Amino acid sequence: MRVNVVVNGEKRQADNVWEGESLLYVLRERLGLAGSKNACEQGECGSCTVYLDGVPVCSCLVAAGQAEGREVRTVEGLADGDRLDPIQESFVEYGAIQCGFCTPGLLVTAHDLVARTTDPSDAEIREALAGNLCRCTGYEKILDAVRLAAARKENA
Amino acid sequence: MTRAAPARSPQDLAGTVSGGIGASPLRPDGTLKVRGEFAYSSDLWHEDMLWGATLRSPHPHARIVRLDVSRALAQPGVHAVLTHEDVPGENVYGLKYQDTPALAEDRVRFQGEPVAILAADHPEIARQALKEIDVEYEVLEPITDPERAAHDTTLPKLHPGGNLVRYQRILKGDPDAAADVVVSGVYEIGMQDQAFLGPESGLAVPDDEGGVDLYLATQWLHVDQRQTAKALGLPPEKVRLTLSGVGGAFGGREDLSMQIHSCLLALRTGRPVKMVYNREESFFGHVHRHPAKMYYEHGATKDGDLVYVRARMYFDGGAYASKTPVVVGNGTTLSVGPYNVPNAKIEGWGVYSNNPTCGAMRGLGAVQPTYAYESQMDKLAAALGVDPADLRIRNAMSEGSTNVTGQVVDFPAPVGELVQRLKDMPLPPERTGAVDIRDLPGGASNVTHGEGVVRGVGYGVTIKNISYAEGLDDYSTARVRLQVIGGEPVAMVHTAAAEVGQGLVTLQQQIARTELGVPRVTVHPADTSVGDAGSSSASRQTYITGGAVRNACRAVAEAVYALAERRLVRPATGMSLAGGKVVADDGEVLTGLAELLGDEVVEETREYHHRKTYPLDPETGQGDAHVQYGFSAHRAVVDVDVELGLVKVVQLDCAQDVGKALNPDAVLGQIQGGSAQGLGLAVMEEIQVVDGKVRNPSFTDYLIPTVLDMPPMRIDVLERPDPHSPYGVRGVGEPPTISATPAIANAIRAATGLELPRVPIRPEHITGT
Ligand code: FES
Ligand code: FES
Numbered sequence: 001m002r003v004n005v006v007v008n009g010e011k012r013q014a015d016n017v018w019e020g021e022s023l024l025y026v027l028r029e030r031l032g033l034a035g036s037k038n039a040c041e042q043g044e045c046g047s048c049t050v051y052l053d054g055v056p057v058c059s060c061l062v063a064a065g066q067a068e069g070r071e072v073r074t075v076e077g078l079a080d081g082d083r084l085d086p087i088q089e090s091f092v093e094y095g096a097i098q099c100g101f102c103t104p105g106l107l108v109t110a111h112d113l114v115a116r117t118t119d120p121s122d123a124e125i126r127e128a129l130a131g132n133l134c135r136c137t138g139y140e141k142i143l144d145a146v147r148l149a150a151a152r153k154e155n156a
Numbered sequence: 157m158t159r160a161a162p163a164r165s166p167q168d169l170a171g172t173v174s175g176g177i178g179a180s181p182l183r184p185d186g187t188l189k190v191r192g193e194f195a196y197s198s199d200l201w202h203e204d205m206l207w208g209a210t211l212r213s214p215h216p217h218a219r220i221v222r223l224d225v226s227r228a229l230a231q232p233g234v235h236a237v238l239t240h241e242d243v244p245g246e247n248v249y250g251l252k253y254q255d256t257p258a259l260a261e262d263r264v265r266f267q268g269e270p271v272a273i274l275a276a277d278h279p280e281i282a283r284q285a286l287k288e289i290d291v292e293y294e295v296l297e298p299i300t301d302p303e304r305a306a307h308d309t310t311l312p313k314l315h316p317g318g319n320l321v322r323y324q325r326i327l328k329g330d331p332d333a334a335a336d337v338v339v340s341g342v343y344e345i346g347m348q349d350q351a352f353l354g355p356e357s358g359l360a361v362p363d364d365e366g367g368v369d370l371y372l373a374t375q376w377l378h379v380d381q382r383q384t385a386k387a388l389g390l391p392p393e394k395v396r397l398t399l400s401g402v403g404g405a406f407g408g409r410e411d412l413s414m415q416i417h418s419c420l421l422a423l424r425t426g427r428p429v430k431m432v433y434n435r436e437e438s439f440f441g442h443v444h445r446h447p448a449k450m451y452y453e454h455g456a457t458k459d460g461d462l463v464y465v466r467a468r469m470y471f472d473g474g475a476y477a478s479k480t481p482v483v484v485g486n487g488t489t490l491s492v493g494p495y496n497v498p499n500a501k502i503e504g505w506g507v508y509s510n511n512p513t514c515g516a517m518r519g520l521g522a523v524q525p526t527y528a529y530e531s532q533m534d535k536l537a538a539a540l541g542v543d544p545a546d547l548r549i550r551n552a553m554s555e556g557s558t559n560v561t562g563q564v565v566d567f568p569a570p571v572g573e574l575v576q577r578l579k580d581m582p583l584p585p586e587r588t589g590a591v592d593i594r595d596l597p598g599g600a601s602n603v604t605h606g607e608g609v610v611r612g613v614g615y616g617v618t619i620k621n622i623s624y625a626e627g628l629d630d631y632s633t634a635r636v637r638l639q640v641i642g643g644e645p646v647a648m649v650h651t652a653a654a655e656v657g658q659g660l661v662t663l664q665q666q667i668a669r670t671e672l673g674v675p676r677v678t679v680h681p682a683d684t685s686v687g688d689a690g691s692s693s694a695s696r697q698t699y700i701t702g703g704a705v706r707n708a709c710r711a712v713a714e715a716v717y718a719l720a721e722r723r724l725v726r727p728a729t730g731m732s733l734a735g736g737k738v739v740a741d742d743g744e745v746l747t748g749l750a751e752l753l754g755d756e757v758v759e760e761t762r763e764y765h766h767r768k769t770y771p772l773d774p775e776t777g778q779g780d781a782h783v784q785y786g787f788s789a790h791r792a793v794v795d796v797d798v799e800l801g802l803v804k805v806v807q808l809d810c811a812q813d814v815g816k817a818l819n820p821d822a823v824l825g826q827i828q829g830g831s832a833q834g835l836g837l838a839v840m841e842e843i844q845v846v847d848g849k850v851r852n853p854s855f856t857d858y859l860i861p862t863v864l865d866m867p868p869m870r871i872d873v874l875e876r877p878d879p880h881s882p883y884g885v886r887g888v889g890e891p892p893t894i895s896a897t898p899a900i901a902n903a904i905r906a907a908t909g910l911e912l913p914r915v916p917i918r919p920e921h922i923t924g925t
Contacts, residue, residue, distance in 0.1 A: 018278070018280060029201075032163075033192075034192070035192020035193065039403070040435040042854060042856060044855035045353060047353060076191065076193075078191075088190040091190050092183070092186040095180070095182075098404075098658065099404040099656060099657025100185070100403075101404060103189050125863075127864070135353050136825075137828060138825075138827075138869070139832070140868075141824075
């Protein structure tokens with residue numbers, strides 16, 4: 001089957017998509033967007049999180065066909081050209097990255113949190129990120145980075 | 157001819173930020189990682205590549221009666237199906253003992269053992285074709301009890317030498333010493349998984365001369381190269397490895413997974429072959445942490461001085477040896493903890509069974525005994541009626557102490573100070589009045605409003621050997637080049653050391669900046685075209701590869717001084733490099749580096765070898781086995797809902813001596829991340845194995861800590877330089893994983909008064925249901 005999606009503002013088409021391929025597979029293997037990660041394919045880790053029509057979803061749980069005609073924004077679409085999004089900047093600055101495998105998914109989740117909440121409390125941040133596993137950092141620096149990005153947005 | 161490198165190949169890392177050792181510059185791979193552009197091994201892609209897949213045994217123990225691949229091979233889109241008969245070299249590998257078949261021959265010894273592999277056009281075709289491989293098994297009774305495996309000689313032998321991998325005894329002082337106060341316990345630890353997020357993956361690209369390039373995620377390129385080449389029947393230089401982006405490791409990438417398989421398929425089909433495990437396969441595709449059962453007895457004087465420790469410990473290595481010999485070595489030599497113990501009798505057994513193979517995981521061989529002896533220390537404190545922290549401080553080893561193998565600790569060992577510092581940290585306020593239920597055990601599931609919730613505080617302290625032990629020379633190699641690029645002096649560092657997330661690339665830049673006084677340092681992708689760097693394990697890379705980079709930089713600097721001596725006609729003595737210039741000892745700038753070097757390229761390769769260690773005496777276990785120790789201590793504060801058995805770790809504080817923090821932020825990151833893994837082992841993480849079969853091979857059923865499980869941490873980093881190591885560093889990565897677990901277990905015991913002899917502690921252990 002053929003799947004049409006708008007990815008990061010660009011119309012894209014994937015051909016010969018198999019029944020049962022996930023949006024994640026199409027993004028990674030057919031559209032060359034390997035930024036979103038596959039760490040469980042079961043909706044448990046959040047590494048594959050992308051925006052689908054503006055809502056963060058686990059792209060491993062979305063059948064490719066379900067994305068037909070819809071808008072997808074991936075980690076590759078967060079920066080504005082060379083300019084990193086503030087959430088990306090704060091992850092780099094705060095050392096919220098070790099192996100970085102969880103990072104793309106966490107960034108999309110955190111980007112969404114910062115976009116829809118002003119001045120999130122600690123409990124709110126933790127709740128928002130609870131679906132994204134990170135095995136390396138123990139989350140402390142990720143929390144710092146999200147707090148910083150939220151504060152920057154608040155003061156912007 | 158060699159084919160083009162795959163798309164999304166490893167990148168040069170060339171941050172131009174400043175920051176030498178002692179600073180915390182940004183990671184050179186950070187921007188790539190936040191942009192989604194960092195090339196992980198699962199992202200690799202080659203134009204005409206095939207997808208590999210592995211058929212695994214469903215049985216923990218069986219004889220293979222018949223194996224027929226013809227139906228699978230006939231499937232459209234399938235290009236090759238291979239069995240052990242297609243392995244051209246030796247069909248056996250292993251880190252310590254050569255006992256693991258690349259593909260099973262007549263017998264499988266664990267559930268998930270690779271039996272056949274195939275390559276197909278699409279991963280789904282590959283998966284479907286696996287089902288067409290015909291295997292007939294004669295199922296055998298699995299051996300699942302490690303104690304029986306150690307002692308019962310009537311059991312069938314899983315390997316020609318029997319079921320014992322290693323036995324080690326350590327005798328110190330009077331092994332039969334008597335004491336005023338005696339406490340004993342039997343402790344068990346479940347099988348933990350590394351659960352790195354980036355699955356096993358890689359891409360093998362055949363060349364036209366019978367060789368192959370393998371791009372992959374691993375912890376040690378050269379050991380993979382040696383083992384893979386042997387199985388392929390090729391000289392090592394025909395099997396070239398390049399490190400791709402690694403999504404975490406924690407020991408789980410020390411043993412081979414898809415290396416031999418992908419190369420076999422690539423060489424057979426003449427096409428690049430990519431293999432990526434999914435999460436379930438990953439649980440079967442790598443080794444885990446050894447579960448253990450440990451019998452401990454501690455004796456002390458009435459005043460609380462340790463008189464003796466006697467222990468027997470059993471480590472279940474599963475089907476193949478992997479790192480079991482090292483686990484027994486570390487386990488026994490570190491068995492009494494960071495304490496002065498004059499008398500000891502310690503025995504350790506590592507065995508084969510039909511359980512999943514166990515090998516390296518962060519804290520190798522020290523996690524198990526630390527859990528046991530730290531449980532004992534609390535028990536002893538209770539028997540003596542003293543404060544558990546004070547008992548630890550009273551018995552803490554220090555510089556000059558002699559450990560259980562008779563080795564003198566000839567570097568700082570501020571164990572008592574670590575505990576004292578934790579003790580002095582403020583405790584979180586008691587819960588009073590209205591509480592946010594999200595802060596209580598059970599969290600947002602709203603299971604308690606504070607009734608039935610009790611609080612406890614517990615300590616855990618550990619000692620972990622840094623680097624390889626017992627006579628191994630696990631050296632590292634670095635190549636450093638200095639040249640002028642775009643009018644500026646630029647250093648390039650090239651090693652085979654695996655960046656697995658810990659920040660080694662940042663550190664290599666920092667060392668080169670410090671030694672060569674140039675801001676621009678590029679880190680070349682790690683590959684086997686440079687000498688061996690050893691493994692990214694045993695907390696050793698900062699120490700050993702850091703030492704190699706330092707040595708190579710110093711050799712480059714010497715060459716630059718010699719050049720300056722010739723050009724400037726003045727003696728090289730007293731010269732140094734700073735700010736891109738050659739400077740005399742009185743601070744006078746002699747020349748700019750760019751000017752001096754011109755077109756000249758200065759390149760030097762150097763090794764670093766740590767000081768010599770020695771094997772243990774087989775009878776007494778005495779010997780100078782270790783290079784260095786890391787020490788860390790945790791204090792945990794927990795709330796326990798005793799009615800439901802739910803635990804909330806409220807605070808987890810850590811004090812650790814790191815010798816010298818080359819990158820203080822990265823040190824904190826290691827402590828935070830390591831502590832999280834220790835928390836996981838204390839209260840949630842276990843691969844459940846029943847009759848040799850894994851019951852929970854998924855992130856739905858194998859739980860690792862989320863952000864909701866991790867409490868805030870207070871971290872106190874001490875820097876007491878080790879005179880024997882480069883810059884005084886001490887390995888950092890492992891200790892915090894080790895001491896977190898017993899601190900939490902002790903806190904839960906303090907809260908509940910329960911014995912709780914096993915981790916992970918589950919709700920039913922607390923409620924007794
Ligand atoms: S890969 Fe989608 S949630 Fe884990
Ligand atoms: S940084 Fe490795 S999983 Fe998060």
